[in-house]
Amino acid sequence: NAGVMQNPRHLVRRRGQEARLRCSPMKGHSHVYWYRQLPEEGLKFMVYLQKENIIDESGMPKERFSAEFPKEGPSILRIQQVVRGDSAAYFCASSTDSDSPYGYTFGSGTRLTVV
Amino acid sequence: EDQVTQSPEALRLQEGESSSLNCSYTVSGLRGLFWYRQDPGKGPEFLFTLYSAGEEKEKERLKATLTKKESFLHITAPKPEDSATYLCAPGSSNTGKLIFGQGTTLQVKP
Secondary structure, eight states, rough: OOEEEEOOOOOEOTTTOOOOEEEOTTOOOEEEEEEEEESSEEEEEEEETTTTEEEEESSOSSSSSSEEOSSOOOEEEEEOOOGGOOOOEEEEEESSSSOOOOOOOOOOEOOOOOE | OEEEEEEEEEEEETTTEEEEEEEEOOOTTTTEEEEEEEEEOOOEEEEEEEEEEOOOEEEEEEEEEOOSSEEEEESSSOOOOEEEEEEEEEHHHHHHHHOOOOOOOEEEEE
C-alpha cells in the first residue's frame, strides 16, 4: 500500500517560469491538503481539496497559485511566474476524512528552488 | 485567531537524558491534538492523537499528554535515533484544518 506520492522530489525553475507539483493520495483517501514549509519555519496550510472541489483555499496566495484535484489523476499545485520567494518545500497530505483520528498522511515533499 | 507555539525551538540532550517538549495552543473548537515527527528531507510522520484533557498516549520512549491549553511530549531515556523535529498540530473543528507549530528540533548525542 503505497503512501502519499509526490513528484518531482526536487524542482528547479527560473524566475517567471511555471512550476507544477503533483500529489497522488494514499489509496482510499479522498481528502488532500497542501502545505508549504519555508526554511526555519513551520508548515503553513495552503489549500484543502476533495475530488473536483476546493474546500478551503484560505492559505493560498490570491495570485499565481492554483490547485486542483480532478476526478481522475493526481492533485496538482500550480505556481505561475515563480519568484525567488516561492522557494520552499511543498508537502501534500491526504486523509480518509476531515476527522480522521490519524490526522493526515504526508508525502515526502517537493523542494522547489527558484533561480 | 488560532495559534500554536512550541518550545524550546531546539533541544540538545545526551543519550539517556530525559526531557519534555511543550506545545501551547489557542484553537477554536479543538477536535484533536496531533503530534508528528519529521526527519530531515522527509514529510511529517504521525505519532499520536489526543482528544481530551488528561489523556495520555505512549509509544516506546515517547509519551504525550494534554491539558486544556497545552500538550507535552515527554522523552524518556532518549537515543540518538530519536533525533528529529517534533511537530504539534491542533485540529480545528471550525476550519477543518491542522494548524502546525514551528516544531522543536531535538538532537540526542551518544
